[in-house]
Amino acid sequence: MSARVLVIEDAEAIGAAVSSALRESGYEVQHRLDGRQLEADLGRFRPDLVVLDVMLPGRDGFQLLEVIRRSSGAGVVMLTARDGVPDRLRGLAGGADDYVGKPFVLAELVARVSAVLRRLGRTPSTVQVGDLVVDADAGVVMRADQPIELTATELRLLVYLAAQRGRVVSKTQILTAVWGYEDYDPNLVEVHVSAVRRKLEEHGSRLVHTVRGLGYVLRAEE
Amino acid sequence: MSARVLVIEDAEAIGAAVSSALRESGYEVQHRLDGRQLEADLGRFRPDLVVLDVMLPGRDGFQLLEVIRRSSGAGVVMLTARDGVPDRLRGLAGGADDYVGKPFVLAELVARVSAVLRRLGRTPSTVQVGDLVVDADAGVVMRADQPIELTATELRLLVYLAAQRGRVVSKTQILTAVWGYEDYDPNLVEVHVSAVRRKLEEHGSRLVHTVRGLGYVLRAEE
DNA sequence: GCGCATGCTGAGCGCGAGCTGAAGGCGAGT
């Protein structure tokens, strides 16, 4: 069900941050400090995607990229120096699926990882909750073959709720997942939840429930 | 069964309070005043999670965080100064699993610790007692496939009782675990226990027992 | 039995969580 992501990053702090951010988005994550056991990891862990730092001790990111391409169907997202244009070019030539320049915002990396996984078809791009179909890839929400018009943030919000369906998510969680904010502004979330809820209900779909004191859930039954 | 938590906090009063609150929630706890023996503790005590103060004599919290990430799979919850936004940012980059700003309510810390442990898969998110299923993650309590409507505090209370099922817990313990209060107000607990009990019994579940003079237990009836 | 301690619960109240309409700001498109 949930995709597996292998993170190869020698800076422990960054690697750990990336790992836990990905874990919170529901991925199964392994973290390595170098690419020495890469072949073994590909075989045993069988990642759907590898987050690869360019600068690594021993074999660098490009060499590892080749290994991955040769012996695995995994997607690859590379971490390059922001200004290192040459890196990006080399990576492009090598065929990574996407790039994120350091320093980066965690939310951006997570977004790119999910985008690549969706593109590769490793993650179902559509989630169904009740009679609602949320297609994150196409950016479309349907109910009974009728499209529901949502704005960009409303869509991101609903996609997140759909991914976490059945689980109560706090406003803080929503804030960090959808906006990347750290400070607590409950009203911002409330306003957008309200908008989403209204549009869904106009189409007869009552799925967004508030759990007072805890947060919101997307679920079918009352 | 019960997870191990290592608390590193140089202020003894705070460390002691945290430790006993965690112990009352059923965790096995070790308390250190600094991080000098961290490596040894990681090896011998093998904590599932470390509660880490940022301000510490000797190596500070961030340095210790790296050590933990490098040599252990333990989760990390950091204690940061409430106003120290830079701390939170540094911590995020460093990859702690969660943060609690000082001053904090004990109950909040305990809640975050359990949340992280659940996320890491060290603690099951659902507990079953008799025919009752308590799912802290989904924020739902079920009996015979029927959801039981509880308020936020009622849920926190029941989750705590469920975690301690079969064990008699005093009102004081409940008070610190669920509310983070220090002063003794038995009636507050009684009122909410009463509410929970009533709602459970409306669904035919008789699990909350009073042990006069000691406290309450959650257990399948004899 | 009596008296005290402990526990239970219905009622009321204040607060704050949550919802929403409105308005300002900003960027994109024309």
Place this chain on the structure above:
DNA sequence: ACTCGCCTTCAGCTCGCGCTCAGCATGCGC
């Protein structure tokens, strides 16, 4: 420059919830 749509902030309102209190019930010791 102007318009339009979207995001965000703000303020006012509602109502559910949590807490306190008081009176009653139940145990327990004597």
